[in-house]
Each structure stands twice: as C-alpha cells, then as structure tokens.
Amino acid sequence: MLKVSCNDEGIEKASQIIKRGGIIVYPTDTVYGIGCNPYNIEAVKKIYEIKSRNISKSVPVLTYSLETAEKIVYLDKFSRKIAKKFWPGPLTLILKVTDEKIKQSLNLENKIAIRVPNHKCTLELLKKCDFLVGTSANISGNQSSTDPEKCIRELYDYDIFVDGGIIHSKGESTIVEIDNSEVKIIREGSLNKEEILQT
Template sequence: MKVICDEKGIQKAINVIKKGGVLIFPTDTVYGIGCDPYNKEAVEKIYEIKSRENTKFLPVLAYSKDVAEQIAFFDEMSKKITDKFWPGPLTIILKVRDDKLKKSLNIKDKIALRVPDHECTLALLKESKFLVGTSANISGQASFTNPDKCSKDLKNYDLFLDGGKINSKMESTIIEIENKKIKIIREGSLNEEELIRN
C-alpha cells in the first residue's frame, strides 16, 4: 500500500508502526525502511526484506537530541557535534543506555543514532519518538531517492509513505568518537573537513 506523505498518510504510517508493521518513508538523504525499534519481530522482518545479515546493526532515528539522550550516552564532544549537525545527515555511534533496545535490536553496547532533517520523517518521529531507519534497498545495492524505483525494488513491507523525489546524492555520514577524535565509519553527505572545521 502506498500513501502520500500528508496528514492522513502520516497517521496511517503511525498506525502501522504501532501494530508492529514495516514502513518505507522519505528522509533528508534517501528513502528509509523502518519500524518500532522495540519490536523484535518487526526488526527481524527488515533484515529479511533487505537480505541483510543480522550481525550488521540497524541505525535508529530519533525525534530530537533530547529524545536521543533517553537511549544513549553523550559525552561532551558528541553533544557538541550533534548540536552542530542535527537535524541533518550525521549518524553517530554511541553507548546505548536502554537494555530493552539491546534485546530487540540485537546489539551489545553501541547504537547508531540520527535526527533527520525532513518534515515527513519528523512528523512520524514526533509521535513514535524512535524509528529504525536504514536505507530502503537490498543490502549491498544502491540507495533510492526516487519513490517509484524504490517501491518496485522492495517487497513485503506494510506501507510506503511517498514524499516525492529526494534531492540528495548521498546517505548520512557515520562517525564514532574515539579518544576525543572523530573516526569516520562511512563518509556520506558530510566529509571529514566539514566535521573537523565545526
């Protein structure tokens, strides 16, 4: 089922999330696939849809930094960099503080978090607080910015929230802070120079 990302569509999407469904939705970088991160069955379904190894952890989107602090520990440098780049195309790996998420997401002590800069995604997150938010593609293949191509490529999701074509060329940059230095795990929309300069 495909719906437009308007008030009605967002409400349908929120209902799908609450019922343990899997949703495809637009973000500021690429189309994402997600679910309630506390729902282990829904998380496992995403791994199946993406043909992704379940040893590779799934990132989580949060409504705001304040909300993100409920599930992860931020040191001073993490706070400073997320203040600069959130909402935006920056994913940061932090120590997880929520034991329930460790079980549902099959993670040990770290979680990848991002606050996206997209009206539609933030409207979803305002209600749900958190969403699994990984790229809506078969693992190892290119990510999608075009909703028509994305909806044809993936199967077995519950709802497609169409936000139109996304004007972005890259996924988010993934970083981790180690010994008070920025370690880039995956360079995306933000490069090392931009991160260090700020």
C-alpha cells in the same frame, strides 16, 4: 501494500501501522528508508528478511531530537557539541546505548548508530513514535534510493509506503564514531571529515 502521501493523514496512518508492529518505507533527507518500531523484535527480524541483510550487521535508529536520543544513548561533551551542530541533518553518530530493551531487540553489543533526519515528514512521524529503525530501503549490497518508484519496484512485504517524491540530497548520511574526542569516519556520506572537524 498501502501508499500514502507525506501529509497529516499519511503520517497518522504510518504511525498507527508502526505501533501495530508494521513495516514502513519512508523518505528522509538523504535516501528512502525502511523502518519499524525498534523495540519490536519480530518487526526488526522482518526488515532483515526484506532487505536480505546479514543479521550480524546492526541497523541504525532515527529519532526526533537530541533530547529524545538521550533517552537511549549517552553523549559526552564532544558528541553533544557535534550533534547540536549537525542534527537534524545527514550525520549518524555511533554512541553508547543505555537502554537495555532496545539493546536486546536490535541485538546490539554496547553501541548504536543514531541520527535526527532533516526531513519535515519524517520528523512529524518521529514525533508520534519517538524512534524508528532507519536503514536504507534497498536490498543489501544494492545502491540506496532517492526515487520512490525504484523503491516500490525493488522491495516487497512491507505494509505502507510514505511517498515524499524524489529526494534531492548529496547521498547517504556520514557515519561517525567519536573516541576520546577523536572523530573516526566509519562511512563518508553527505558530510566530510573537514566539515565535522570545524565544529
């Protein structure tokens, strides 16, 4: 396992590893994440193995901007308004997936969880690779981590660790599904429903 800093050199190394089908652990604005190229079926399978995650649970995806997100999802007027207000930030939206390849590689039915993280290092990385699996870097069922040392002790078999130091956040992202302009909170995290409804 290679450990790099959140600088230009580290980000470049990490992006090369992602392009070669590797697995990375990296900081976000909420917690440390583990990811890979979401179009690489073998790499996605390996993430499930590393985390001991049930294959029936889909993994979220991170992207660089609202415009990039629109390459793979459909946003209605209300979803777009919410995304514009909270992206980059700790809000994950469950949206209709429009990209057949990613649907297949992530074993999705017709929806995907997606967000734009508010973390300079991760955004620079996403500029180089567009999309990244964005599940938390922990064994399934364990608490997600903001401490790089805890991640290093808990997880094995990935290729590179991008060290962004301790992350100061209010916790994981809030996961929201929007149905006919109604906001459904799937998981409450850093944002609460009232904040989202003030959009």
